[in-house]
Amino acid sequence: MLFNPFRFINTADVQKKVNYLRRENPGLNDTELSSMIISERSFLCAVSGVLTTLPAIFPVLGTLFTLFMGIALDISLISYFMIRMIMELGIVNGRNSSQHGFTRETIWVFASAVGTNAVSKTINKISIYQMGNNAAVKLVQQVLLSLGIKSTPRIAVRIIPLVGAGIAGTINYYMCKKIGDRAVKYYQLNENEFKETININGDIIN
DSSP states (O other), X not given: OOOOGGGGOOHHXXXXXXXXXXXXXXXXXXXXXXXXXXXXXXXXXXXXXXXXXXXXXXXXXXXXXXXXXXXXXXXXXXXXXXXXHHHHHHHHTTOOTTSTTHHHHHHHHHHHHHTOHIIIIIOOHHHHHHOOHHHHHHHHHHHHHHHHHHHOOOHHHHTSTTHHHHHHHHHHHHHHHHXXXXXXXXXXXXXXXXXXXXXXXXXXXX
8 A cells, every 4th residue: 555644644733833833933924934834845855855866876776775665765755745734734824723624625635736637537626525534545545646756757867876866856846846836826715615524534544
């Protein structure tokens, strides 16, 4: 089974992080605070791209790690950072982390921002509203597969020592920033249509 970032994210911790940012930056409005969050998460995604590609500087074993483990690890890390980012942006822009439907809306925003065909062609807000845990997790996994295709530079580039690490980090940074910008736009333009849904919980997500 693919990595499921929701297993490792506590919405209460996300809320605490946003509360902390507000206390530490009382002069920032929601848009400025959102930009700060996007920059922070984009930087972490860039670091992930660099670190998971750096082992290529070591011949043979390092190259094998980069090809078979580095890409998978990179996708896992950036998906975690992006889901956290989207949750934080949702709270900054008026969503309540303790309200039913918060997780489901996060899934919708994540899938829409990544631009996976699973959303654009067959999935809509109503279907996410109605789907059970297993279906929701499968959707998340489809999004991660799409994310992997979008985020992974050509293999030939990743295994180039140092240069590949820089390219991987740059791609991750700008991809995360783009997804963050799309998420903010969604939250600013859409009312919360998921507030009456049942949050995904149990062993699968939380």
